[in-house]
Amino acid sequence: MQFHLSFPVEPLASAIQYKDxxxxxxxxxxxxxxxxxxxxxxxxxxxxxxxxxxxxxxxxxxxxxxxxxxxxxxxxxxxxxxxxxxxxxxxxxxxxxxxxxxxxxxxxxxxxxxxxxxxxxxxxxxxxxxxxxxxxxxxxxxxxxxxxxxxxxxxxxxxxxxxxxxxxxxxxxxxxxxxxxxxxxxxxxxxxxxxxxxxxxxxxxxxxxxxxxxxxxxxxxxxxxxxxxxxxxxxxxxxxxxxxxxxxxxxxxxxxxxxxxxxxNSQPLLHTIAEINRAAHHRPFNPESSEHQQFLRTYAGKVKQIMAEHPQLNMEELLAYFSPTV
Structure with a gap:
């Protein structure tokens, strides 16, 4: 039996982009x-x-x-x-x-x-x-x-x-x-x-x-x-x-x-930013461990890449968060 009614949502003819x-x-x-x-x-x-x-x-x-x-x-x-x-x-x-x-x-x-x-x-x-x-x-x-x-x-x-x-x-x-x-x-x-x-x-x-x-x-x-x-x-x-x-x-x-x-065309960037946001909510067991420092460097690199490719986006707060502390 079906207990959930879903319906298709028509995509916008002119969709929202990051440049908007x-x-x-x-x-x-x-x-x-x-x-x-x-x-x-x-x-x-x-x-x-x-x-x-x-x-x-x-x-x-x-x-x-x-x-x-x-x-x-x-x-x-x-x-x-x-x-x-x-x-x-x-x-x-x-x-x-x-x-x-x-x-x-x-x-x-x-x-x-x-x-x-x-x-x-x-x-x-x-x-x-x-x-x-x-x-x-x-x-x-x-x-x-x-x-x-x-x-x-x-x-x-x-x-x-x-x-x-x-x-x-x-x-x-x-x-x-x-x-x-x-x-x-x-x-x-x-x-x-x-x-x-x-x-x-x-x-x-x-x-x-x-x-x-x-x-x-x-x-x-x-x-x-x-x-x-x-x-x-x-x-x-x-x-x-x-x-x-x-x-x-x-x-x-x-x-x-x-x-x-x-x-x-904007969805891959959106999903990458969503991944970075999830990472920013991660709470490490040991913030000073080498493993966590590598985690920070990895995501700092991803943020820098987005900033280089999309300089109009406000990513400074995330970059500061992922800057290694040790």
Whole structure:
């Protein structure tokens, strides 16, 4: 009997290569995959606004990069001794407005540069539910632990999501004529919204994304949501909260990303870097032994060879790690 349903993931017509610049925005699952790309030394900028869940907050962030917006104190608010931005994740919050603005505008400048030159924009949509400030009907990217009575929650419509993404796509393609866009829908289950409500939210995101992918030539879809929900399809692939995919699930999705999204010409290098990463996690019984010193020299040689052949890759940290200590 067959107890596992797998399905083929179509390879991207224009796949990701090591020479490409990547910009990733969206939910916490975007960070999981983004960190995998960074570990394998792809040139990535990950969530310059911090984690964002709803597509309207994501498109607002993209628009701010295209506009070259500079945030000021007027864009912040104070709550519980912390200065925050409604557009940003709480990782940008600080005890002074100056510190918050320094972090926000530094990340924003990097994103603005990236969006002009990126070969790939990877967007992971988390939820079609949006939190709205009652006082001014503003959709927020993060609630910053402000009392729930200050917000109401509403479900975005397919038309709202399509319109917002469509508008920013047109602007983006005008500014960066080489960029490709890869959509995913997060497999994180937002059960706090309710089980039925979460499924409805994901359905809205899926319908909106596929409408756009069918409209534009340079838009693609990667089925991260389906791989976890329909392929793995088991709570043993979730963390204890039964909401977030665990390490095994993330690794499984990453394997499919490598197979279908990474260019075949870049895969040998990726696998070599993966081997070096595994070696860097090796913990020797006797660090000063001749055997371990030879181990370090062997991998230092591999790192130097990659640095010579691919000088654009950031390998200095690994080279320092493998430098013999004796």
């Amino acid at each position: 610049e990547l910009l990733l925005l969206g939910s916490c699952f975007a960070e999981e995959i983004g960190e995998k790309l960074q570990e394998h030394r792809f040139n990535t900028v990950i969530n310059p606004h911090g984690i964002l869940y709803n597509p309207l907050s994501i498109t607002k962030a993209l628009t701010s990069y295209l506009d070259g917006k500079i945030y000021t104190k007027e864009d912040l608010f104070q709550h519980n001794d912390s200065w925050n931005s409604w557009d940003h994740h709480s990782r940008f919050s600080a005890l002074t407005p100056e510190a918050a603005l320094e972090a926000i505008n530094t990340a924003h400048a990097a994103a603005a540069r990236s969006i002009e030159n990126a070969d790939w924009l990877i967007l992971t949509l988390g939820s079609a539910h949006a939190h709205v400030l009652k006082e001014n009907s503003r959709i927020v990217g993060n609630c910053h632990k402000v009392p729930a009575a200050s917000f109401y929650k509403r479900l975005l419509t397919v038309d709202e999501v399509v319109t917002a993404l469509d508008n920013v796509m047109h602007r983006l393609f005008f500014r960066n004529r080489k960029i490709n866009i890869l959509f995913t829908v997060s497999p994180v289950r937002y059960i706090r919204d309710g089980v039925v409500e979460n499924n409805l939210s994901k359905a809205i995101l899926l319908q909106a994304v596929h409408h756009l992918v069918n409209k534009f030539n340079r838009l693609f879809y990667f089925p991260a949501y389906e791989l976890v929900i329909d392929d793995l399809r088991d709570y043993r692939f979730y963390k204890d909260d039964l909401v977030h995919p665990n390490a095994a699930a993330v690794n499984y999705v990453w394997e499919q990303v490598v197979k279908s999204c990474i260019h075949p």
